[in-house]
Amino acid sequence: MAKVNPKFAEELKKYGSYDFYACFNCGNCTATCSLSTQESSFPREMIRYTTLGLEDEIKASLKPWECYYCGQCSTECPRNASPGELMMSLRRYLTAAYDWTGLSGILYKSLPITIIAFVLIFLGVIAFAFSVQFDLERMLHVGHLFEAIAIGTIGVVILLPNVARMWYFTILKPKAKVPFLKYVKSLGELFIHMFTQKRALGCDDNQLRWFEHFILVIGYLSLLFTTVVLNWFGTDSLFIIILGYVMSAIVFVVTIDFIRRRRAKKEEMTKHSQPSDILFVAWLFWMGFSAFLVRLFIDLDILDTNKWLYIFHLTVLAQWALVIVPFGKWSHFLYRSFAMYFARLKAKG
Amino acid sequence: MKEKIGVYICHCGGNISDYVKVEELSKMFHEEDNVVVSKDVMFACADSNQKEMIQDIQEFGLDSIVVCSCSPKLHLHTFKNVAERAGLNPSNYVQVNIREQCSWAHSDQPHEATVKAAGLIRAGINRVSYSESLEPIDISVKNTALVLGAGVAGMKAAIDLARSGTEVFIIEKDYFVGGRVAQKETLFPTETNAKQLVTSLYQEMKKYNNISLFAGASIEKVSGSLGNFNIDVKVKPRYLSPNANPQMVKQAMDECTVTSADPFNFGFKSRKAIYKNYPDAWPDVPVVIPELLENEIDYKEKFKTIFNFNEPEQILSLVAGSVLVTTGFNHYEPKEGEYGYKTIDNVITLPELNTLMELNPKQLVYNNKQVKSVAFIYCVGSRQTKGDNKYCSRQCCTSTIHTSLQLKEKYKDIQTYHLYRDIRTYGKQELMYEASSKQGDLYFKYEEKEMPVVEKVDNSTIVKVKDYLTAKMPLEIEADLVVLVTGMVPREDSAQISEFLKIPMGSDRFFNEIHPKLKPVETVIKGVYIGGACQGPKNISESVQSSMSGASKIVALLKRGTVSVDPIIARVDSDICTWCGKCAEVCDYTAIREIEVDDKRVAGVNKAVCTGCGICAPVCPVNAIEIAQYTDHEIESMIDGFLFEVDIKEGEVIQNDQHEEDESTGMKEYPQIWKEILAGIQERNTIPEIIQNTGINGDLVTYHLMTMNKYGIVSPDGMDAKEEYYYYKVKN
Incomplete structure (x- = not known):
């Protein structure tokens, strides 16, 4: 028997949600949602769980990840209870709940601590630069090495255990019976959603937003591949150099539009941006833009006289890799696709 | 012929x-x-x-x-x-x-x-x-009204009656006025202080010389009928000397040490042997409980000048032209064990919580423990499809939500849970529901077939509920205090009052009006009116509204000094009648009595009381009774x-x-409603405009236009269906 815990609602407010107490359970939000189905209906159920503080039910639910925030529910809500933003806050809360280190929650709830972490990382980069007497060659070498090591370490130490915890909360703990063969058969679902986000197309009038997002994901993953595997900053291959330029340009150009939209606050989904949302797109932009400039300066042969640029790029990269990827919004890339995979596992037939 | x-x-x-x-x-x-x-x-x-x-x-x-x-x-x-x-x-x-x-x-x-x-x-x-x-029967009436019950409804009606020049007797069973309202602290929706409201009504009542209040009084006997009710009233003694020194009385109240349970405060306080319900209770004369003072020899000796232990009960005989019954309601008393009432220590009722809040201005403490969470269970004793009280008690939803708002305002850090069946905060009261849900009060919907269960687990009280808002999920709610939202039931003595005044009671045991819409405060007994919650559950505004309309009915009735009643009543042929009493037995209105006519004992009909229902005519074995206009002929x-x-x-x-x-059957003049509609059409108004200008019901206008069209008075010729809907032309 589930126990009512009104304090949970106060906790969730720290993740950005508000006003959900106004809900009088009419269900207009669920009725208007183009992704909600009879088998998996939301967001009303999640609002109810939240107000009652049914934490176990929320952690066991994949529904927050099944929502792609078109904002229709918030527009239609007769009580202005913002169900869309509640779903967004639940995703932030779940990201924190899956994270075994607990750092995610601390960083989500506190902007000052996030800033301190960023400053410390900046100081660390400066300290490293001092230690190598600002030698560009060594900085580039270590920078490249850092990227590869960071991806591997964070993937194994943080992200993989967190996905395992998500699996534990949503499948193992609620005692969903999944035959082993289904895990294999359903793997396709995981990769399709990871690389296409095709579910987002189910939101009404969402083609442009989906396309931009799709391009950004491809651009970002390709840039990652170009810099880490193909060693963009150190290569002589013209093809790789041009590929890097194109990919980094895609990343910073598309993020400009994302930032513009977040600042305009015209759509329901951009009205309530939290610091974590802004940081995510801003740092994507700086990463793409600074990488583009670094390679440009290399090609113009002026990077040696403008070492500050590489230090800036390295700082952005380190902050991204050490804060945003493991503990910030980046992980939605994994959780969303795994949620679709797990949902398929739990589905009948 | x-x-x-x-x-x-x-x-x-x-x-x-x-x-x-x-x-x-x-x-x-x-x-x-x-x-x-x-x-x-x-x-x-x-x-x-x-x-x-x-x-x-x-x-x-x-x-x-x-x-x-x-x-x-x-x-x-x-x-x-x-x-x-x-x-x-x-x-x-x-x-x-x-x-x-x-x-x-x-x-x-x-x-x-x-x-x-x-x-x-x-x-x-x-x-x-x-x-x-x-010819209509004229009955002379005394311009005096008796109001039964000095609650808010009764006092307000008494003031209105007195202002119109009617002599008023107002009778209150308790020693102090105010009824149920005096037991409350703050009233919705105006946040008025209930005790101040009672005080101001009492003070206003005191301004009128033609109002006589009898507190501690009850009806003993009623006879007579419309225009001349003879009512015997018993007034209980207060055992206080009429010339007691007020200073001494105050001192005696301060120094009294013997106490007993205080029903006015639901036992949360004790009351002294010389008491008032609350410090500002009216009339400002305390009541003595002599039994409690039996062994207090020294105390009695010290204050002997103020007591009058030999004061007898008084019986007053009053004559009133009309009676207004405003006896109010009782709170439903949950059965022992109903949701843990009286079996689990922290289960109380809403009126009890209201008193508890009044007695705890800073921190809500119950059983020496601070209360941080309250679970309300709605519809206790109301809307029982299988129980006695099938009705909704109307005011409890709003009362609970108002209490919930007050809890938060007064004690800040307190969480409330509301287990309801349907929320009925009708009218403007809906705003309170809105405020409550926005302040974070949690609502759970249960159905009668799956009632919540209150349990004691270790030291905490758990309410288990199948919540229909969460897909019937079974939930556990831990609460420091469980409050049963009890409905309204009739006063315990309403059957007796019904017996005295012959007012019919419904199956719900509240008093019945003649017609809920057209005669809402009238009873089948001529001259007897009902107001307030004795008629059925009402909130304070509704109670006062109905008692005031009862008052205005009485003024209209008594003002002229005589009342015409319908002559269609029973008539007894005293030559034939042999007085067997069968007619008197069946009469629901006690209109027939034995009388003597020319040394013969026959049935006599009280013209003021008889309604002409006709029940007496067929039972007469010698066919001595007939009803005017329904004679055998x-x-x-x-x-x-x-x-x-x-x-x-x-x-x-x-x-x-x-x-x-055909000239002979043609209309010489159209009915008034046609004239108004035709006038509108002649001014080239559309149908909606006519409806607006004339204020006639829209359906009627269309109906009459169709009828006029049928007779060729108006026509929609040359118009399409849509235009026809809006326009008609007057045909010449």
Whole structure:
């Protein structure tokens, strides 16, 4: 028997949600949602769980990840209870709940601590630069090495255990019976959603937003591949150099539009941006833009006289890799696709 | 026997004449039936026809009239007034209903409808020929009202009555006024202090010399009837000397050490042997409980000047022209074990919580423990589909939500849970529900078939509920205090009051009005009115509204000094009557008593009380009782009339368009509603504009336009369907 815990609602407010107490359970939000189905209906159920503080039910639910925030529910809500933003806050809360280190929650709830972490990382980069007497060659070498090591370490130490915890909360703990063969058969679902986000197309009038997002994901993953595997900053291959330029340009150009939209606050989904949302797109932009400039300066042969640029790029990269990827919004890339995979596992037939 | 009868048969603009051969019927009755005038008319109720009827009555010297049209509910009084204006006694008028009973009911069998109408009309003619002139009965009334119960509703009504010059006796069972309201602290929706409200009403009442308050008083005996009720009232003693020094009384109250449980505060406080319900209770005279002071010899000796232990009960005999009952309600008392009431220590009722809050201004403490969370269970003792109280108690949802808002305002850090069946914060009270849900109060919906369960687990109290808002998920709620939202039930002595005053009680044991919409404060007993929650669950505003309308009814009744009552009542033929008492036994209104006429013991009818219901007539073994206007002659002649052989040929009903050409049946004047609609059309207004300008119901306007179109008075010619909906043209 589930126990009512009104304090949970106060906790969730720290993740950005508000006003959900106004809900009088009419269900207009669920009725208007183009992704909600009879088998998996939301967001009303999640609002109810939240107000009652049914934490176990929320952690066991994949529904927050099944929502792609078109904002229709918030527009239609007769009580202005913002169900869309509640779903967004639940995703932030779940990201924190899956994270075994607990750092995610601390960083989500506190902007000052996030800033301190960023400053410390900046100081660390400066300290490293001092230690190598600002030698560009060594900085580039270590920078490249850092990227590869960071991806591997964070993937194994943080992200993989967190996905395992998500699996534990949503499948193992609620005692969903999944035959082993289904895990294999359903793997396709995981990769399709990871690389296409095709579910987002189910939101009404969402083609442009989906396309931009799709391009950004491809651009970002390709840039990652170009810099880490193909060693963009150190290569002589013209093809790789041009590929890097194109990919980094895609990343910073598309993020400009994302930032513009977040600042305009015209759509329901951009009205309530939290610091974590802004940081995510801003740092994507700086990463793409600074990488583009670094390679440009290399090609113009002026990077040696403008070492500050590489230090800036390295700082952005380190902050991204050490804060945003493991503990910030980046992980939605994994959780969303795994949620679709797990949902398929739990589905009948 | 009437010998000059006028008969008017109405077409009702086609409503009747489309199915019943009205014209043929009008030619059926002749002089051998004592009918002098027989006409068919387009609208009998139209002004022009009313004038014509008056002319006929005067010209032909008619001694009675029959109008055959619609239900007497609609136009009985219209034509009674016509008869009166023409100088006829209104009792010499009979209405025959050939619309609801013939044309509407038998539209599929027009011939049979006509035959039935012919029978009914002949029955009406026969009846009217036996009719006698009756004069209204005038009863002199005393301009005095007795108000029973000095709660907010009773006091407000008393003030209104007194202001209009009526002498008022107001009787309160408790020693102090204010009723249930005095037990509260703050009232929704104005956040008024309840005790201040009682004080201000009491002070206002005191301004009127023609209000006499009897506190600690109850009814002992009632006799008499409308205009002259004789009521014996018992006033309980306060055991306080009338010339006691107020200073001494105050000192005696301070120094008294003996106490007993205090029902006014639901036992959360104890009261002294010399007490007032609360410090500002009115009248400002404390009450002594002598039993408690039996062993307090020194105390009694010290204050002997203020006590009067020998004060007797007083019986007062009052005479009142009318009675207003405002005895209020009781809170439903949950059964032992109902949701853990009285078996689990922290389960209380809403009125108890209200008192607890009043006694705890800073921190809500119950059983020496601070209360941080409260679970309300709604509809306790209300809406029981299988229990006694099937009704909704109306005010409890809002009262609970108001309490919830107050809890948060007063004690800040407190969480409330609301287990409801349906929230009924109707009208403006809805805003309170909104405020409550926004402040984070949690609502759970349960159904009667799956009631919440209150359990004690270790040291905490758990409410288990299957929440219909969370897909019937079973939930556990831990609460420091469980509050049962109890409904309203009638006062424990309402059966006794009903017995005294003969007011009928409903199956819910509240007092019954005659008609919820049209006679909402009147009872079947003439001169006895009900107001406030003794009639059924009401909030304070509604209680005061109903008691004030009762007061205005009483003023209208008593102001003239006499009251006319309908002469249609039972009559006893004292030559035949042998006084067996059977009629008195069956009379629901105790209108029949044994009297002596010329040294003979016979049944006597109290004209002021008799309603003419007729129950006494058939039980009389010697047929000594008859009801005016329903005499055996009249009823038998009606039966004869109805069975009279009718000779009507079967055939098509005359079509309506012929009427217009036929001078005799044509309309000389349109009814008022047609005139108004036509005026609107002539000014080229659309139908919605006409509805707005005239204020006539939209459906009626369309209906009448269609009727007028049928008779070619207006037309929508040359318009498409949509335009037709909005416009009609007047045809010349």
